[in-house]
Every structure is written in structure tokens, then in C-alpha cells.
Amino acid sequence: MNSSASLHAVITPLEHLFTLCSHSSQQLAQQLTQLLTPFVSTVAPTEISAPAFPKTAIEDLINRTLSDNRFCSGAGFAYHADAPLNPQAKWSLYWMYKDASHDTTLELTPLTHQHLDFRTFEWFLKTKSLQGPYFHGPYVDYICNTSYTMTSAAPIFVQECFYGVAAVDILVSRIEEEILNVLPQPRPKMVLTNTFGRVIFSTLTGYRVGDILQSEALAVIHQHPLFSLYSPA
């Protein structure tokens, strides 16, 4: 198999990974919208009182999202609705993550930082302002999982009012694992970046994970709405 052909072996699994993660966050957003809409009165929309908040049902949806997607390390719902649904501008985070120490079984643990203020986080702000799905990163998530991470997020609207964000995390190390599963030995030279050229994975010396690609010495092999693949020109 020549180098170009072996690189094409990577494309399909990567497309699958990115599409699935994007889909997971959008599906979770849809499910949360359906779950929460009946709680909000159509006549005079107001906030859902804390005791009425369907915490268990929310956590069930998050759990299902995580067990349906083997690439995700964590998922959740960042609640911060706009007025009038949230007159006091409250916020809370429902987050579950897979416990890395339990490799085989799906061990889910709720996030301990319930009071975590996510309101200035890029994945939250961007998703809110775009009013549509957004794929963030790679970035250092030094608050939650302290790892190099990508986050796929989708907004939730109830009564056409912004209600919060559904999100799933994919560790950069997990993406690498997926690539190495299909990339033959000896590894062909390639660089995987996000949409604006931040390196996610590289077999090419001089291109480190986290760098922003600036070299003209590379040629695009494949362009996807969520990632780009390069190899030496």
C-alpha cells in the first residue's frame, strides 16, 4: 500500500468519529429540549423551579449519550437560560464522565464541580452566539478533565428562548488511538488539524500537537467541515 492510499484508510474512521460526536451533542440537545419543554408554561414562560428540575431524567439522557458513543469521555448539560425563562440568571452544570481507571466497564461519575462557572468558556459562548452546533478545540480543559480535549456542543432552545448547551468531550489522546488503529506501519507522514489549522495529531517532525499550521510545505489531502488532513507536498 502506498503512502497516499494508507492515508485514505484514516479518512473514513475520522469522519465517523467527528460526525458521531457532533451528532451526539445535537441529539442530546434535542432530547433535552423535548424533556424540558413541558415544564415551561407556554402562556407565560417562567423558570423551572429547582425542585421541579428533572435531574434524574437529565442524568439518564447524559448516561445514554455516553454509552452510545465510545469516543466520548464526558458529556453534559450546561444550564444558563436567558430571560424570561431565567429571571435570576442562574446557572448549573450536569456533567458525567467515564472513569478512565475502569477501562472495560462503563463507569460514570458525576462532576464534582457543581458550582463550576462555565459561562465564559468558549464552547458555551460560541454555541450560544452561533445558535447552532459548534466543535471546539483542541484546547486544554484545565478545569474538568485537565487534559487536551475537543468539545462538541449544541444549543438548546425552549419556546425559542436560549436555554443552555449540550456538550460532549473527546480527548485528543482518544483521537490518536483511533488513528493508530488504522494507520499502517511504517507510519505515513501526515498532520491532522482542526478547521483553523491547530494540530491534533502528527507523524511529521516539526509539527507538534497544539501548534497552528503555518507551513506551505504541506498539501491538503482531505478537507472535512470539522478537520483537515495534510501530508508533505
Place this chain on the structure above:
Amino acid sequence: MMTHAIIFAPIGQASRAEQIVTRLANAIMTGLLQAHEQLPNEAELAKLLGVSHITVREALNTLRAKDLIYTSRGRHGGSFVCDNIESRVHNYHPLNLLSSDYLLDLGEMHCAILAHSARLAAKRMSRTEQLTFSSFVDEFQRATAAESRAQADMRCLLFLAASSQSARLANSELTLQTEWATFIALLYGDNALHQQCVQHYRKLMEALSQQCTESAAEAVSELILFLAEHLVECKLNTTVSTSGRMS
């Protein structure tokens, strides 16, 4: 033999409970935790800090004995931050317990982490991230209370460290901040000092926007060493003072 000395080196000198006491006491002294603010409950604290309930209880008992927190029972019970800290603060003033060399050393370590973070960030920040950083600096400039200045400063530095795209650098910065931020809040009551820090930040931003790695590293080093030297000055001048908070 050297390898074994490193592998089997003592994990840490202070017990976990002592570490918690120091961190919370410093936060209370410097006003990062405010009077009558409720602390997370015992179970939450144990989870957040990653220690056992017993350790948390031991730490809370010490804080209570030092009159830094009080506990109320009942439905809305819990542990709360005491007020009137100023009157007895000099006994526990966080800087009184530390020597100049300790503070300067903390500054040097902080410098090392942030200088390389700045170097990487200069190359790796996207245009959007530069704008975000710039807005954090604006917020720092606008902040008027010492505590909010300290918080805005912490946010700028954490963002810079995360912009390096290195999880280790960002996490090291976070760990350093647990100590650093509580001290820095003591300095930011001084408007002139705050203004000088803003200047250092402007210089740093300029270097970042021009992707100038060495100027960025230099600018952040100057900021940190400037603060470290003022911490020492503050420490040397407040030893005899009865009031802990500089106003």
C-alpha cells in the same frame, strides 16, 4: 541511587489537612472568601479537594478553632466565613508566616511556568483567543476592589497558560495560583501598583499580537517578578502592623 532517591522521595511535608487549612485560611484572610460566605458542605469539600471526610473534618475543626469559620446547625446550617477577620489578622497574616526567600522562590517558579506559556501562546493563540485575552485584560483594568482585581489577574494568567496548549503548564499554573492568588489580593488595594500591572499586561498583549515569543516571555516575567518583589515589600512592612489587609 539517584533514581531511587527521586522515586521514593517524600510525597509532601504538610499533611493534607494542614494544606487545606493553609489554603482556606489564606483565602479568608485576603478576602477571596468573603465574610458569611457559606463553604461547600463536608461531603462536597471532600469530593472537590479529593480527600477523605475525616481530613476535611480535621481541617474545618482547625479553622473553627482559629475563629476563621463558624458553624451553624439546622436546615440552613453549614460552615461560614467569620467576619471581623481584620481585628486579629496579624496573628495569621499569610505573609507573616512566610520568609522573603519563600515568596521570591514562588515568584521564580511562577515565572518559569508563565514565560514558556507565553512563548507558546505567542505562536499558538488564534486571533479570537488574542481578543478574548485582551478583553480579560480590559476587565482587569476596570476592576476596582482588591479581590476582583486579584480574580481578574488570575483569569488572565490561567488563560495565558491554557493558550500554550500544554495541559501540564496549565495545570501547574492552576496549582501555583492556589497559593499565589491569595497573596496577590493583599497587593491590589494599591491603585498605583494595579496601574503598573495593567502596563505590564499591555506590553504582554502587544507581544502576543505580534507573535513575538521572546518579548511575550519577557513581559510576563517582568509582571510576575514585579509582583513577587512587592509581596516581599508588603511582608517586610506589615510584620508590625495590626491590620492585615492593605487598603
